[in-house]
Amino acid sequence: MLIIQLILLAGLLAALALTWRRARQDALTRRAALLWSLLWIGGAVVVLRPETANLFANLVGVGRGTDAVLYVAVIVLFYLLFRIFLRLDKLDRDLTKLVRRVALDEHENRK
Amino acid sequence: MKVVAVIPAYNEASRIALVIPRVRSRADEVIVVDDGSLDDTFSVAQASGVRVLRHAINRGQGAALKTGTLCALSIGADVIVHVDADGQHDPDGLLDLIAPITRGEADVVYGSRFMGVESEGMPLMRRCLLMAGRVFSTFALGIPRRFTDPQSGLRAMNAQAARSIQFHQDRKAHCSELLRAASRSSLRVIEIPARVTYTSETLAKGNKTMDALDIAWQLLLGAFQK
Structure with a gap:
């Protein structure tokens, strides 16, 4: 090995x-x-x-197994990156809800 | 009908004191939402004697407008008007904006910069950007082509519309999101001509060319949120 x-x-x-x-x-x-x-x-x-990558490469029409692994890795990484962006966007929205609640409550208490 | 103007403000201490009296003379109540300003916007607005809410941290214009709109609904607003804090919107135009709603002819009214009334000081680049935004809004978001100014921040709506239109975009993408939701609902949405005055200060703070990409990205992310 x-x-x-x-x-x-x-x-x-x-x-x-x-x-x-x-x-x-x-x-x-x-x-x-x-x-x-x-x-x-x-x-x-x-x-x-490593020959299993070649099998997969032949199956999908990519020349070499190494290339196929690289393509799959890039797709997976892009997908995961997008998931992280979505998660950050969700956190941003939750933060806004909290900030809004505090602003409305403070205004209510000032009256 | 109780007309409430909502003014989102971020670092507008130098201008908001001039804007508030001009808006107050045309609305029954004014709500200023200080969006986490680093200057004295909050105290300046409070000294003007209007309702002032404060975001502890900056969350964006869309977020501030939603906070102000919710507050307006809670105090019994019949008509809610969104006005910029930098004085670029003509206060005289507010009455024209509200009129179709009070007459019962529309539920949401937008002020358009492209319906014959020339905006003062609008640079050519800004004009091109807004035109490109209109094309994007039509083809990517499905906003009907009849809307001449999808990025307009000058709008009025009745309470029913304010309750039913859901917008979640915190930053500049809220304009497109709000109009898209309104145009897809059964609400009557119209545009009227509006005069907007650009100065070097408003241009420095307004949308930049690169913001268009940011807006498109935010809308894409928003499409995947529940």
């Missing part, structure tokens, strides 16, 4: 452990934990058996 495979596997294993720890703390739903686990396990399979 190559050193890079060992490093990647250790990282993926740590991610898997962290995912289920967060799920146990109720910070992550069971469904979300399962989806994340699939992602980490899929990554581990590609690290251990």
